[in-house]
Structures are given as C-alpha cells and as structure tokens.
Amino acid sequence: MTTTTDRRTILKGAALGAALAIPGAVLADADPALRRAVAAGHDAAIRRLRDWIALPTIAAEKRNIEEGCKYMMQLATDAGFEHVERVPTDGVPGVFATMDNGAKKTLALYFMYDVKQFDPAEWSSPPLEGKIVDRPGLGKVMIGRGATNQKGPEAVVLAALHAYKAAGRKPPVNLVLVAEGEEEIGSPHFPQIVRRPDILAALKPCVGAIIPSGWQNPVDGGVVVNLGAKGIVELELVASGEKWGRGPAKDLHSSNKAIVDSPAWHLVEALATLVSADGNTPVIDGWFDRVRPLTAREKALIADSAAKRDPAEAMRGMGIKHFVGDLSWPQVLEREAAMPTVNIEGLVAGYTGPGGKTILPSRAVAKLDLRLVPGQTKDDCVTKLKAHLARRGFGDIEVNVSGGYDPTETSESSTLIRAELASYARAGVKTSVYPRLSGSWPGFVFTSPPVSLPAGQFGFGHGNGAHAPDEYMLIDSSNPKVLGFDDATLGFIDFFAEVAAVG
Structure with missing residues (x-):
C-alpha cells in the first residue's frame, strides 16, 4: 500500500490536475497489485452479487430469515473476517464479525441483508436474476432487488476485502461488521445487536461507522456527503x-x-x-x-450544495416536474434537510x-x-x-x-467525514456537504449513547430504483465521470487507507 507520505505527495504533485480529469485515475495507481487483484476478481465479485440477489430476505414476509443470515455469515467469512457470529434478537437475527489487521485504527461497517418486497410483474427483468443489461448514458447495469439497496454497495466492500486477500495484503484498518435483516421494517431489534456488551466493546474504539453507498450523480459524477440522516x-x-x-x-x-x-x-x-x-x-x-432549526453553518452548506447541484437533473431523477410550492432550488434543499x-x-x-x-x-x-x-x-x-x-x-x-x-448527526470535522472527503478528492469526484440525508438508516444506534460514534454513508459508483421496479447498480460505466464496479472497489480500498492516515 502506498504510504501516507507518498499519497500526499501525489495529491500535491503537478500531475494531479491531469489525473483528476478522469475520476478514479489516481486510485488506479494506488497499488498495482491491488488493482490487478480487483480486475482478476471481477467475475467472482459479480457472481457473488448475483447469487446474493437470488436469495431475498424479506422481514415483513418472514422470508428466508435463517437462510439470509447464514449467507451473510458465509460472505463475511469468505471476505476474511476471523470471528463471525450469528446474533439472536427478539426478531430477525443479526451478524457480528471482526477482522484484526494489527492496525492502529478500527472502522465499523454496517450491512443489511434484507430487501424490500417486489412484484415481478412490474419489472422488465426478473428481480432475482441479477441480469446485466445496457442502460443508455450509463453503461452496463445489473437489475435486481437489492442491487443498489444495499447488496450492491456492500458487494463492493466485499470485493475490496477479497482483493486484499488475493494480493497478499491486509487492510490498513481493523474492521468490525454488524449486520441485520430487519432494516426494511425499521430495524426494530438492531439496538439489541449493537448494545450487546461484547459487541459494544468492539465498537467503542472505532473511528466511526459506515453504510456503503453508490450515489454518484449519473451525469457529472458528483457525490453529496451527508452529515446525518433523518x-x-x-x-x-x-x-x-x-x-x-x-x-x-x-x-x-x-x-x-x-x-x-x-x-x-x-x-x-x-x-x-x-x-x-x-x-x-x-x-x-x-x-x-x-x-432544532438549521444552524448558520448548515444553511451555508446547503447554499454551497445548491450551487453545485442541478435542480433539473434532480427532477429528472425523481420523475417529477415540480417541487413542493415551486420553491427555489436553495429553498428546496433547505426544506429537504429541515422538514x-x-x-x-x-x-x-x-x-x-x-x-x-x-x-x-x-x-x-x-x-x-x-x-x-x-x-x-x-x-x-x-x-x-x-x-x-x-x-x-x-x-x-x-x-x-x-x-x-431517531435521526443522526455527525461532526463535519470528524475523522470519518474528513476521510470521506479526502478519498473523493483523490479520485477526482466533486463533492458537496449537506446537513442530512432525507432518507433514513439506523445510524442513530451508532451516533447515540452508549456507542457515540460518527456515522455516515460512503461509496463510489451509481445505482437507482431502491424499493422500486427495475432497481439497478452500475457495473461497467460508459460515463468517464462515474465509476463502475471495479473502480468503486478501488475507491473503498483507498478509503480504508484514508481512514488510517487522517489524524
């Protein structure tokens, strides 16, 4: 792995501007052995995601509960976690896993192995087949329930860990994984997992907790870094x-x-x-x-985010022609964060x-x-x-x-957020910082006592259609501004290094 000094030298070098013209270009040079391992593991990683999509755990229907938990445990074991354990709850079981890489810092990963319900009649491609199709303007995408929420982004992390193994490397951070099978019904028993004494003890030293994401804008490749979630x-x-x-x-x-x-x-x-x-x-x-009303700093972040984001593209992505009250774009983003x-x-x-x-x-x-x-x-x-x-x-x-x-909030100055921004900057991906995600995830379990950690979303790549028909994740990108599956995998490898390096 490139050292912290080497990486910062690259970032400051005269070639940075040219490298950043193509998002992910610097990531390609971070470690040739890892780059080769990611490429060599591509087919296996796609097969892993397709097989996972074929096994839907749906908590609301009590479908594949034990099968989904067992499969999540196997995925963690195959990725190199030494301790992998089924965690019983009063509802659907969770998974707890640890990977000690002898590093100074530890990062928590949050996975969910459940998905939303689906009606195959509404899909253009069978929702459990993980079929790869051409999508104009994007490239090749995989269609399937869970492709973007959340199995696809989680599969990127697993691919990164497999690449470390194949290259004979260890991640530069220790990892603690907590996974649940009830996120899609509001995570009613997830606190039981995280607050179990031994799991809590494993989480307390972490610099933060991450839920993997793949939310690059499909046009300009930009990413919104959220400081919390509703x-x-x-x-x-x-x-x-x-x-x-x-x-x-x-x-x-x-x-x-x-x-x-x-x-x-x-x-x-x-x-x-x-x-x-x-x-x-x-x-x-x-x-x-x-x-709590928006602070002056939050309003300033929203104004900056509004200047960097295209309202017309946002409307196209949602399939709408008007925002509530026909508000101005900055007012829309303020309302989205505060309402x-x-x-x-x-x-x-x-x-x-x-x-x-x-x-x-x-x-x-x-x-x-x-x-x-x-x-x-x-x-x-x-x-x-x-x-x-x-x-x-x-x-x-x-x-x-x-x-x-409950909602979550994470400091803009936390190690986690600074590592995210550094990794995006290194890849040449433009960012804006936004007070909170308008959607929800059970990050409050991490940000509130007794865990009290920073928590947020991180990832490269693109996907869409969560909870809807034809949910998809980008596999091979035709847009040079948006990273495909392999480059998104390298992005997570770089993020691990940034977490280890940020003081």
Whole structure:
C-alpha cells in the first residue's frame, strides 16, 4: 500500500490536475497489485452479487430469515473476517464479525441483508436474476432487488476485502461488521445487536461507522456527503367498526351507507388532521416543539450544495416536474434537510380488484412513514401522534408501530467525514456537504449513547430504483465521470487507507 507520505505527495504533485480529469485515475495507481487483484476478481465479485440477489430476505414476509443470515455469515467469512457470529434478537437475527489487521485504527461497517418486497410483474427483468443489461448514458447495469439497496454497495466492500486477500495484503484498518435483516421494517431489534456488551466493546474504539453507498450523480459524477440522516417511524393506522363502536363489524352492502357509519371515511378524516391542506406540512399537535432549526453553518452548506447541484437533473431523477410550492432550488434543499414529513405509503379499504363491488368496508388501513429531524425522537413522536388523534375523536384508531429510530448527526470535522472527503478528492469526484440525508438508516444506534460514534454513508459508483421496479447498480460505466464496479472497489480500498492516515 502506498504510504501516507507518498499519497500526499501525489495529491500535491503537478500531475494531479491531469489525473483528476478522469475520476478514479489516481486510485488506479494506488497499488498495482491491488488493482490487478480487483480486475482478476471481477467475475467472482459479480457472481457473488448475483447469487446474493437470488436469495431475498424479506422481514415483513418472514422470508428466508435463517437462510439470509447464514449467507451473510458465509460472505463475511469468505471476505476474511476471523470471528463471525450469528446474533439472536427478539426478531430477525443479526451478524457480528471482526477482522484484526494489527492496525492502529478500527472502522465499523454496517450491512443489511434484507430487501424490500417486489412484484415481478412490474419489472422488465426478473428481480432475482441479477441480469446485466445496457442502460443508455450509463453503461452496463445489473437489475435486481437489492442491487443498489444495499447488496450492491456492500458487494463492493466485499470485493475490496477479497482483493486484499488475493494480493497478499491486509487492510490498513481493523474492521468490525454488524449486520441485520430487519432494516426494511425499521430495524426494530438492531439496538439489541449493537448494545450487546461484547459487541459494544468492539465498537467503542472505532473511528466511526459506515453504510456503503453508490450515489454518484449519473451525469457529472458528483457525490453529496451527508452529515446525518433523518429518523423514521413506520406504522399503520387501522379504523374498524369493531374498535370504533360505529360502522359494520363486517363488510355490508353499500346501500346501507345511508344509515351506517363508514370506518373508511373515519380514517380519511383522521388522516386529514395530520397535515396541512396541501398534504405537505405536518400539523400534529406539538410536532415542531423540539425541532432544532438549521444552524448558520448548515444553511451555508446547503447554499454551497445548491450551487453545485442541478435542480433539473434532480427532477429528472425523481420523475417529477415540480417541487413542493415551486420553491427555489436553495429553498428546496433547505426544506429537504429541515422538514419532518408525514407520508402515506399505502391506503387500503374494501374491494380493490377489477370492476366494482358495492360494499361498505368494515375496516380501513393506512400505512405511514414519519421522517424525523434533529430534536425529534421516535418515542416522543408516537406519543404525540396518539394524543393528537385522541383529542380529535379518533382515539379508537389503532396505531401499530412496526419499527423506527431517531435521526443522526455527525461532526463535519470528524475523522470519518474528513476521510470521506479526502478519498473523493483523490479520485477526482466533486463533492458537496449537506446537513442530512432525507432518507433514513439506523445510524442513530451508532451516533447515540452508549456507542457515540460518527456515522455516515460512503461509496463510489451509481445505482437507482431502491424499493422500486427495475432497481439497478452500475457495473461497467460508459460515463468517464462515474465509476463502475471495479473502480468503486478501488475507491473503498483507498478509503480504508484514508481512514488510517487522517489524524
């Protein structure tokens, strides 16, 4: 491995400008043996990812729970972790693994081995085949459930560790891996894994925790470095004639609507009290009481990020033509970082098949996710939601929480963030720093006591379609500004070196 002094000499050298013209160019020269090992291991790494995609663990369906855990353990063992252990919880088991490389610093890795549900009829390619297809403007991509969320980025890390083994090298940092199989239902039992005394003891010396990512902009290759993430509460609201004491105990012919109350309309009325008339701002009683406003530094970071990012590209990526309120781009990014949300994931009552069926449903269900910002906590928000509904005559509506966790925050000056920025700069990838990811991951378990570590996302490459049909990850890039699978693997190798080098 190139020494810290050598690497900094390269960074300061006169050839840097030319090298950075092609993202990843400097990474290619970091260690020829590792570069060769990554290239030689390409087919095996792609096969590993395809095989992993073929085994979906879906916590909500209790599908492949033990099989997924066993496979995650095997992946860790094959990658060189010496201690690999199944960790039982009150729900889906997790995995704990350690790799002692005799290094001065230790890095924590967070993996999830579960994925979201899928309907094969909605996909252009079978979701469990991991088929590689041409994608105009990108190159060759692998389509499959979990390709970008999260098996693909995690497979990049595994490929990096296999390359170290093949090259006869050791990573320059020690590694602690914690993995779970319930992230897609809100990680209800992940704290049980991390806070087990021996696992907590292994995590405490770490410089931080990373969830692998592959979020390079598909046009300019830029990356947003997030200093945190929103929290989340996943729940369902259930209105029923049985609990309400009004409406039918079982579905009735709809002609009875003239004289019988409707649980479905009861639920719709309750939902309407949770947000403003346009559906965009929560109005739950006390919802903003503990919200911490954006700091001056966060607003400055957002302004800088807005200047470096293209709103038109953002809209194209989401398939939309307008942002909320037709706000300006800087206002959009401020709102994205600062605004908690109340979202309806699904809304079901009565008959939803072909044609009509004239019934008065006895039960209606709304599935919600609530995104939380700093100052808010999962438990406080659930309490406020229940109280809000009760005050308005909706106390009969069941609030069934399936999972969730608090927001995260990590210092801009932490070793973890500085190593991320150094690795991106070394690869010639432009970055902007943003206060927090609008999505969620259970990083709060790392950033809050008793672990209290910096935590964030890191990775090169590109993928899209998480939770949606035709989810994909870039394998071979046709855009020189966006790294393909092998160069993304080299990027993680360089990141390990940067974590070891940053003081």
